[in-house]
Amino acid sequence: MKSVLSAKHFHDEEAAYKFVEARLWPNGPVCPHCGGVERISKMGGKSTRIGTYKCYQCRKPFTVKVGTIFEASHVPMRHWLQAIFLMTSSKKGISSNQLHRTLGCTLKTAWFISHRIREAMRVNGLMMPPMGSGGGVVEADETFIGFVGGAKTSVAWSNKNIVFTLVERGGSARSFHVDGVRAADLMPIIRQNLSREAQLQTDEMNTYSYIAKKEGIDHEAVKHSKDEYVRREGDRLITTNTVEGYYSIFKRGMKGVYQHCKEKHLHRYLSEFDFRYSNRIATGYDDLARAEKALKGVRGKRLTYRTTNQ
Template sequence: MSILSRKEFHDEQAAYDYVEARVWPHGATCPKCGERDRVSKMGGKSTRIGAYKCYKCRKPFTVKVGTIFESSHVPMHIWLQAIYLMCASKKGISSNQLHRTLGVTLKTAWFMSHRIREAMRTEGGAFGVGGGSVEIDETFIGKEPGVTKTKTARGGAHKMKVLTLVDRDTRTAKSVVIDDLRVDTMAKAVAENMSREARMITDEYRQYKHMAKDVAAQHEFVRHSAGEYVRQDDPEIHTNTVEGFYSVFKRGMKGVYQHCQKQHLHRYAAEFDFRYNNRAAKEISDTVRADIALTGIVGKRLTYQTIGA
């Protein structure tokens, strides 16, 4: 039987029950005052599905309040379908495809996908704790706003820039959108996401050499310009892991999403980070990945004006 045949993908009450079980593992909790004991489910034929009342602050609420679902008129079971489809699509799923598959308008599909990406987004961590190895590389996507490509311009100066760190020990990735490739800009992004005691592994790009002493305990690199992709004297020195991450990221950005404004790029990057960090290689199924995304919906509310600004 298809996973999308499950009850929570078609029945609204079942969908609310499914989300409540993951957002409120210890029972319904008032999002206004945090009360858990003096809370009860509201009854009556005219009562909306999933409505509760807090008898401490006297406010009614549902599991949508304070999450990416707040103020949305899209049925909860449609939200669950969208989350599952985005979590199960290795290279992403376009708003046009969601619009056609879910039967919502294109504008609604675009809005939903950005809210879901926000649920997938995590704050900076500490890669390379305990002296672990962290691969770092940069890539170029689309076009930098306000920058015109010239005949004398070199490399990706006219493109948007993404810096990605991959921790080999935890097998997780973190991508950061940066404005330029200056040493201080790149060093700041690395320092915010990598432990000072880490071993940094990069290619021979000079910016990494200049920042290494300030952000890492050790710096190793391979010389791609000389045809070296794995250090002969130490097979652990390579950037193949982060480049493998980019192979999926760039296929998705070019083949599925195609056009992305810089103000939204950090959410698209977070989407690919999320799927990579919760991938099948870690024995995480599509269903479990969608459940993990659901745990990130709280406190992530976005308005259309916020996203479209």
């Protein structure tokens, strides 16, 4: 029996660079400064940093870190790879405190690493195909978590963060931090992410019925107020149990592992849980394949936190 964590790229810095280069540059080095692929050579010498190349078109040196979440980071590449594997293979996430203890880095560094990996997991919505194509079932629901500004009130969910999620049965999940649960808040999301062929299944909230009618989407609802959670109509199973199962994992992670989340960072935590759910065993991804997919998402997503509006 051999542990996946015994792989050389998790322990040797040069092997870690080669591992990342093979995934980000499958056809050979690409200069991040000018985009050139010719007249590039690897630099040698005892004082040269590991993985440094020089482009003789723009005459600038570079490594595979440039233009990625790794840029300007002093964290060893092997530790980045360890952190990516731990975050993508932990079903409910792994806290910065745990990363700090496991990697032997400071808590501040662990927090730095984890937020950048969440950014690598984030998928550009414009690149995603519509959900429910070909008549697939898409479940939708909303939940409330945390407190806006950190203050509690006695008025139900009035000052909580609102999360809206679409889950394609047997497929992917997409979650959004929204301002409310009115049609004006949810309709643009449904319009952008759902195929007109989709079967939308929700609870009995009137907003969903209104949106489905307005958009011409096939819609069925289960009546939780009458203790109805599953209904069968012919060969169709009407339920929201799939999206509620997603929320059970999300809330266990947010409350049990992360415990605290500022409103401005919530979208990245949603990306993390969406990524793991959408790339689970049932969709053909094991832990190693999921980690490699996250690694391929590191390009063009550098975070600096130098401004107050991040």
